[in-house]
Amino acid sequence: MTDTNYETLVVYLYPTSGKQKIMDKSIEVSGYVYNAFITVGKYYRNNYNKFPSKNDLRRLVTKFWNNCPWMQEIPNNCLFECADNAIRALKTCYDNYKKKKGNMFPGFKKRKDFSGFG
Numbered sequence: 001m002t003d004t005n006y007e008t009l010v011v012y013l014y015p016t017s018g019k020q021k022i023m024d025k026s027i028e029v030s031g032y033v034y035n036a037f038i039t040v041g042k043y044y045r046n047n048y049n050k051f052p053s054k055n056d057l058r059r060l061v062t063k064f065w066n067n068c069p070w071m072q073e074i075p076n077n078c079l080f081e082c083a084d085n086a087i088r089a090l091k092t093c094y095d096n097y098k099k100k101k102g103n104m105f106p107g108f109k110k111r112k113d114f115s116g117f118g
Contacts, residue, residue, distance in 0.1 A: 026074040030082045033064065037086035051090050057083035 015023060037057055044052045061079045065071050071079070 022074065026078050029071055029074055030078055033061070033079050033082040034086050036064075037083055038090065041086060041090040045090070045094070051087065051094070054084065054087055057087060 037060070040057070040060065041051055044050060058080055061076065061083050065076055065079060
């Protein structure tokens with residue numbers, strides 16, 4: 001067995017102003033969609049006693065994307081990732097709630113906290 005040394009490579013990205021606007025809009029829309037899906041998850045949990053499936057949320061993403069022209073400037077897959085993150089957050093919070101370790105539902109993201117897609 002050989003010893004392997006790993007080094008960190010730091011890469012800086014300097015997007016053009018057009019790409020920077022798209023990245024900023026993607027982050028803002030991702031936060032909006034995340035908050036919308038937390039609301040959908042609360043509704044499902046309170047009315048149907050279950051969480052929506054990943055496919056249900058992906059269908060909603062497609063409907064949002066097709067019906068909101070201001071969302072069509074960003075790629076669809078960013079919104080799919082937000083739906084996945086919302087489901088994961090809902091299930092984690094509910095599991096913690098059952099273990100008496102936290103709230104039943106996750107909190108909404110505030111506009112100032114929109115710093116990335118996660």
